[in-house]
Amino acid sequence: MREWKFGMRTLLTRAATVAALAVAVAFPARAAHAAEQVVIRDGRTPIGYSFELEPHLVLGTAPPGPGYGTGAGLGVRASWVLSQDGFIRGVNDSLAIGVGLDYGRYDAAFGFQGYRDQCLSSQPGPAGTSVCTQVTSNGGAYNYLFVPVVLQWNFWITRNFSAFGEPGVDLYLSQGFGVAPALFVGGRYQLADKITFTLRLGYPTLALGVSFLL
Numbered sequence: 001m002r003e004w005k006f007g008m009r010t011l012l013t014r015a016a017t018v019a020a021l022a023v024a025v026a027f028p029a030r031a032a033h034a035a036e037q038v039v040i041r042d043g044r045t046p047i048g049y050s051f052e053l054e055p056h057l058v059l060g061t062a063p064p065g066p067g068y069g070t071g072a073g074l075g076v077r078a079s080w081v082l083s084q085d086g087f088i089r090g091v092n093d094s095l096a097i098g099v100g101l102d103y104g105r106y107d108a109a110f111g112f113q114g115y116r117d118q119c120l121s122s123q124p125g126p127a128g129t130s131v132c133t134q135v136t137s138n139g140g141a142y143n144y145l146f147v148p149v150v151l152q153w154n155f156w157i158t159r160n161f162s163a164f165g166e167p168g169v170d171l172y173l174s175q176g177f178g179v180a181p182a183l184f185v186g187g188r189y190q191l192a193d194k195i196t197f198t199l200r201l202g203y204p205t206l207a208l209g210v211s212f213l214l
Contacts, residue, residue, distance in 0.1 A: 037158050037159040037160070038157065038158050039092050039156055039158060039159055040091060040092050040156065040157045041091065041092070042092050047081070047156060048194075048213070049081065049194065049213035049214055050081045050214070051080055051081070051213075052078070052079040052081075052096065052211050052214070053076070053077075053078055053211070053212045053214065054076065054077040054078075054079070054198055054207075054209045054210065054212070055074075055075075055076045055209055055210065056074070056075055056076070056077065056198070056200075056207040056208055056209025056210075057072070057073075057074060057075075057207065057208045057209065058072065058073045058074060058075045058102045058104050058146075058205050058206075059071070059072050059104075059205065059207070059208075060072075060104055060106070060144075060204055060205040061111065062204075063106055063142070063174070064170070064172060064178060064180035064204055065144075065172060065175070065178045065180075066174060066175045066176065067106045067108075067142035067144060068106065068108040068140075068142070069106045069108035069109060069111035069142070070110040070111060071104040071106030071107060071110075071142070071144070072105065073102060073103040073104035073105055073144075074102070074103055075100055075101060075102030075103060075104075075205075075207065076100060076101055077098055077099070077100040077207070077209075078099055078100070079096040079097065079098040079099075079152050080096055080097050080098075081094060081095070081096045082095045082096055082097055083095045086153060086154070086155075091155070092155070092156040092157075093153065093155050093156070094154045094156070095152070095153060095154070096151075096152040096154065097149075097150075097151060097152070098148070098149070098150045098151075098152045098166060098168075099147070099148070099149050100146070100148040101146070101147055102144075102145070102146040102147075102148070102205060102207075103143070103144070103145055104143075104144045104146070104205065105141060105142070105144070106141065106142045106143075106144060107141050107142075108140055108142075119132040119134070119135050120134040120175070121133050121134040142174055143174060144172055144173070144174045145173040146170050146171070146172050147171040147172070148168060148169070148171075148182050149168050149169055149170075149182075150167060150169075150182060150184065151166065151167060151168060152164050152165075153165050153166070160189055161187065161188070161189050161190070162187065162188050162196075163188075164186055164187070164188075165183075165184070165185050166184040166185070166186070166200075166202070168182045168183075169181060169182055170182040170204055172204075180204055182202065182203065182204065183203055184200050184202030185201055185202060186198060186199050186200035186201060186202075187199055191210070194212060194213045194214070195210060195212055195213070196210070196211045196213065197209075197210060198210065
C-alpha cells in the first residue's frame with residue numbers, strides 16, 4: 001500500500017510539473033511565434049475539421065459524490081462541430097458538442113485537507129438516530145467513471161493556437177450514480193498538421209492530452 005501511494009504521489013507531481021510547463025512556456029511561446037498569423041478577427045476562416053478525438057491523462061481533486069482526496073486516471077473526449085460560426089459576429093469562433101469517458105482512482109490520503117474516514121452504509125438506530133455499519137479505513141480509495149457532456153465554444157486566435165470554454169454536466173459512477181455541474185477552460189497548440197497538444201482545466205477534473213482534428 002505504501003509503495004502504491006508513493007507511486008501515485010510521484011505520478012501527480014510529474015503531471016502537475018508538465019501542466020505548469022505547458023501553460024507557462026509552450027502556450028505563450030507558440031502564440032507569440034504565430035503572432036503574424038492572428039485569425040481571431042477573420043470571422044469566416046474555415047476551421048478545417050468536423051470531428052475531434054482527444055485521448056488524455058485525467059487528474060482531479062475533491063470529486064463530487066462519496067469520494068474524497070486526489071486522483072489520476074485516463075480518458076477520451078470526442079467533439080462534433082455543430083457550427084463553424086459561433087455566437088459573436090466578426091470573431092473566428094465555433095461551436096461543438098463534446099462527450100467523454102474518464103476513469104480516475106482517488107485516494108483520500110492525498111486530499112488538500114488530509115483524509116478522513118467515510119461512512120459507506122448505515123442503519124436506523126434508537127430515537128431516530130443513524131448507526132454506521134460500514135466505514136472506510138484511513139479515508140479509503142474511490143474509483144470514478146465520469147461521462148462529461150459539454151458545449152464547446154472555441155476561439156481560433158492564431159493558426160496554431162486556440163482556446164475554448166466548456167459548460168455542461170458530468171455524469172459519474174462511484175458507489176452510486178450522480179450528476180455534477182461541469183465547467184472547463186482550455187487551449188490547444190499545434191504539434192503537427194491536424195494534431196494538437198490540449199490542456200483542459202476545470203471541475204471536476206483537468207486533462208492533458210493530444211487532439212486529432214479529423
